[in-house]
Amino acid sequence: MDSETITRALSRIAHEILERNKGAKELRIIGIRTRGIHIARRLADKIQELEGIKPPLGTLDITLYRDDFRRKTDWPSVQKTEIAFSVEEKNVILVDDVLYTGRTTRAAIDAIMDYGRPDFIQLAVLVDRGGHRELPIQADYVGTRVMTVRTQKVEVLIKELDGRDEVIILQLGSPNEAR
Amino acid sequence: MKILIKDGQLIDPSQEINEVRNLLLSDGKINGYPSDTKELEMDSSVQVIDASGKVVSPGFIDLHVHLREPGFEHKETIRTGCLAAAAGGFTSVVCMPNTNPVNDNASVTEYILLKARTEGVVNVFPVGAITKGQKGQALAEIGEMREAGCVAISDDGRPVMNSRVMRHAMEYAKAFELPVISHAEDLNLSSDGVMNDGFTSTILGLRGIPNASEEIIVARDITLGELTGTHLHIAHVSTAGAVRLIRDAKKRGVKVTGEATPHHFTLNDKAVLNYDTSTKVNPPIRSREDMEAIREGLKDGVLDIIATDHAPHTEDEKKVEFDLAPFGISGLETALPLALRLVEDRILTLTELIRKLTFNPAQIIIRSNRGTLKPGAPADVVIFDPNKTVKVDRDKFFSKGRNTPFHGWRLSGQILYTIVGGEIVFSA
Amino acid sequence: MVFEQKHILGLEELSSDEIRLILDTAESMKEVSERDVKKVPALKGVTVVNLFFEPSTRTRASFEIAEKRLSADVLNFTPTESSVVKGETLLDTARNLEAMGASVIVIRHSMSGAPWLLARELSSSIVNAGDGFHEHPSQALLDLFTVREIKKEISGLKIVIVGDILHSRVARSNIWGFIKLGAEVRVVGPPTMIPRDIEKVDVKVHYNIENALEGVDIVMMLRLQKERQESGLFPSLREYSRFYGLTRERLGLAKADVIVMHPGPINRGVELSSEVADDMHSVILNQVSNGIAVRMAMLYLVASGGGSG
Numbered sequence A: 001m002d003s004e005t006i007t008r009a010l011s012r013i014a015h016e017i018l019e020r021n022k023g024a025k026e027l028r029i030i031g032i033r034t035r036g037i038h039i040a041r042r043l044a045d046k047i048q049e050l051e052g053i054k055p056p057l058g059t060l061d062i063t064l065y066r067d068d069f070r071r072k073t074d075w076p077s078v079q080k081t082e083i084a085f086s087v088e089e090k091n092v093i094l095v096d097d098v099l100y101t102g103r104t105t106r107a108a109i110d111a112i113m114d115y116g117r118p119d120f121i122q123l124a125v126l127v128d129r130g131g132h133r134e135l136p137i138q139a140d141y142v143g144t145r146v147m148t149v150r151t152q153k154v155e156v157l158i159k160e161l162d163g164r165d166e167v168i169i170l171q172l173g174s175p176n177e178a179r
Numbered sequence B: 001m002k003i004l005i006k007d008g009q010l011i012d013p014s015q016e017i018n019e020v021r022n023l024l025l026s027d028g029k030i031n032g033y034p035s036d037t038k039e040l041e042m043d044s045s046v047q048v049i050d051a052s053g054k055v056v057s058p059g060f061i062d063l064h065v066h067l068r069e070p071g072f073e074h075k076e077t078i079r080t081g082c083l084a085a086a087a088g089g090f091t092s093v094v095c096m097p098n099t100n101p102v103n104d105n106a107s108v109t110e111y112i113l114l115k116a117r118t119e120g121v122v123n124v125f126p127v128g129a130i131t132k133g134q135k136g137q138a139l140a141e142i143g144e145m146r147e148a149g150c151v152a153i154s155d156d157g158r159p160v161m162n163s164r165v166m167r168h169a170m171e172y173a174k175a176f177e178l179p180v181i182s183h184a185e186d187l188n189l190s191s192d193g194v195m196n197d198g199f200t201s202t203i204l205g206l207r208g209i210p211n212a213s214e215e216i217i218v219a220r221d222i223t224l225g226e227l228t229g230t231h232l233h234i235a236h237v238s239t240a241g242a243v244r245l246i247r248d249a250k251k252r253g254v255k256v257t258g259e260a261t262p263h264h265f266t267l268n269d270k271a272v273l274n275y276d277t278s279t280k281v282n283p284p285i286r287s288r289e290d291m292e293a294i295r296e297g298l299k300d301g302v303l304d305i306i307a308t309d310h311a312p313h314t315e316d317e318k319k320v321e322f323d324l325a326p327f328g329i330s331g332l333e334t335a336l337p338l339a340l341r342l343v344e345d346r347i348l349t350l351t352e353l354i355r356k357l358t359f360n361p362a363q364i365i366i367r368s369n370r371g372t373l374k375p376g377a378p379a380d381v382v383i384f385d386p387n388k389t390v391k392v393d394r395d396k397f398f399s400k401g402r403n404t405p406f407h408g409w410r411l412s413g414q415i416l417y418t419i420v421g422g423e424i425v426f427s428a
Numbered sequence C: 001m002v003f004e005q006k007h008i009l010g011l012e013e014l015s016s017d018e019i020r021l022i023l024d025t026a027e028s029m030k031e032v033s034e035r036d037v038k039k040v041p042a043l044k045g046v047t048v049v050n051l052f053f054e055p056s057t058r059t060r061a062s063f064e065i066a067e068k069r070l071s072a073d074v075l076n077f078t079p080t081e082s083s084v085v086k087g088e089t090l091l092d093t094a095r096n097l098e099a100m101g102a103s104v105i106v107i108r109h110s111m112s113g114a115p116w117l118l119a120r121e122l123s124s125s126i127v128n129a130g131d132g133f134h135e136h137p138s139q140a141l142l143d144l145f146t147v148r149e150i151k152k153e154i155s156g157l158k159i160v161i162v163g164d165i166l167h168s169r170v171a172r173s174n175i176w177g178f179i180k181l182g183a184e185v186r187v188v189g190p191p192t193m194i195p196r197d198i199e200k201v202d203v204k205v206h207y208n209i210e211n212a213l214e215g216v217d218i219v220m221m222l223r224l225q226k227e228r229q230e231s232g233l234f235p236s237l238r239e240y241s242r243f244y245g246l247t248r249e250r251l252g253l254a255k256a257d258v259i260v261m262h263p264g265p266i267n268r269g270v271e272l273s274s275e276v277a278d279d280m281h282s283v284i285l286n287q288v289s290n291g292i293a294v295r296m297a298m299l300y301l302v303a304s305g306g307g308s309g
């Protein structure tokens, strides 16, 4: 995916979100650290452009909810979660860059539930890597679907962090390096 | 039974000998220095030890050990303590009275000597207590203990705080020509201190024992020595100030001698930094400046002897909170290699070092004709290789006390043979 | 940055980066404490033992809440006099707890260095909750966290610690922490209560409180143990408070926005005059919730850190 296809995909997702949730009023958008935050912000901007309402935007760090605790040695630092609104009875859109095994999404859902009881939680991702799901989780809104093998790595580059927008698929030496 | 020790570097400071010489032992005595050994070597009743490239010297004499028996046999027995001594090259040990019961009367002295004769492998010379029960009040029966075989009196383990009692003890000991060995510590000042008082104790939050605690009593006892004329021996000198006090006293002609332990001239109090209880000892391991002063005192002769203050404890007793661990280091089996570092560091010559381990301590326990290789003297001999590298392994100690801060250290100096009264009691 | 330490035994052993990582992590933990559901599953399946040989309801409660907010299984073990009298050693006790599955042991002990013994002999992660006169890392990290929250930056601040430095683990840990983060540290108290050679860690020693308070940003008051009077370290509480007590007037010598801290409980009229004690109420309350967050961070980091895998 290049910059143009990414923008188009996000625009489409924004339309789909609005259609399915009947407008932007009940929407709460929460990006999963790190790249999901930026994608979430762009979605929120797009929704504002379309509807004139900017949905409240939150940031979620799922480190404390991961289930591979004690298995990783390069454990990431705990970052701040910032959700300055109530999720109670709202339609929460979780945003991430890549959906792969589903474990990150599981952790994010658990985290959101600790903040309250939303009416819906929906998942938006830029890339859905098929064929490797380890949990019964699927995305509601998908930028693009790719079929990959475990020795490949999907890397999402974001202008805000990486200087350009691009999705690339890398070939790795061994399956252990894949994420 | 004869032993011929051939071609060794014979070092006997008592006779100023330092050359390659043969040494013949017979009937438990030093026989002489035969230059022609052909006949002896043909004689099948003569055991020949090739000592070429090795040092042959009088067996070492440790003026300060705790054998723990009677009363604390779980820490050490006279047998295990003697085996450890033999492994360390010591042919004689002088054992402190803080046993249970305290060695404060002739019957305890006799018990120790009986045990030593039947189970020990080196010569054991007991030290009697100064006061009954080491309580610091009533004088012990010093005369009878001397008759039974004590070679000195001491308050080691529980110092006499009352200066009047100490004065009388020193006066009284004079009649029996016994030296008084002082464990110099002001208990009020030490209070419940567990290590040297200084920067390291500040960092660790441990209570400190200030240098002054030792120096005040060294000064007191020197003053009492001047008053009474009794030979005063200051045990385990640990501070620069104590070295200075002894130096000044010697200059004035006071009959005082001083002792340094391997741990005090090897370590400084940074060794305590990880709360390693094997470094907990009394007097404590002091600052680097103190350690340098001890070395200087050994060099200029203020400190006459090296003694170990061998103080064995069990592993369980030491594997506790630092505050609760007992004081003491198991020192007999690491003494020589640690002392040889003084030669390496050019503090002492090898001859001077051997003098501080043999002839000088023998002179302090005045009735002894040991610490020499003069013909006719008891055949107490040690043969060692000063250059062989050894790795200290506490699990191979003969002592029950594995409490050493030197475990794992690589040091030079290996004891090859220890011979007591003409009998080999240790061989590597 | 990854936290490489298996244990948190003291601030002396931690680098400034490690201290900052704990404080940053504590900020995330503080956010957890502000939610409706104040719980995250991070330490699910991890057994944490609180082994408190000294009574300390506040510290123990704070650790316990922190552990529960991380979903750890918590076991409180407060050895009674009798079990100590029975002759069970510290090591025996701790080994038994480890055999029951403890992987983190939080220990409070009246003797300096006790946590070191456990760290050397056991395989669990050890968190020091205060040892003798030595260190009290969680208290100091809490103090650093609170000061950083109010002042934003610790580097360049001037702090004075007042009172019995000699017998204070809080003082020692705070000295390390503030120095490592770039503050200027002074101590003041009667010379009998200033530990030897403390100036060697770059601390300025004062014996006069007025001089010591001049221009400081933070005043940290230590609790005075009355039994120190019996051991002859000061003549009377009256004299102590006259020369070393903090009054409003003396506090005027410090910067206008000075923060006064006290690890509590306060001896009113001794270390602090009542009016100063009343003024500083808000900071003390803040400390309670910050304390939980800091302890959550400590536990999380040692349990997930380099050493425990």
Ligand SMILES: [Zn+2]
Pocket (backbone or CB within 6 Å): B156, B157, B183, B235, B236, B282, B283
């Ligand atoms: Zn002694």
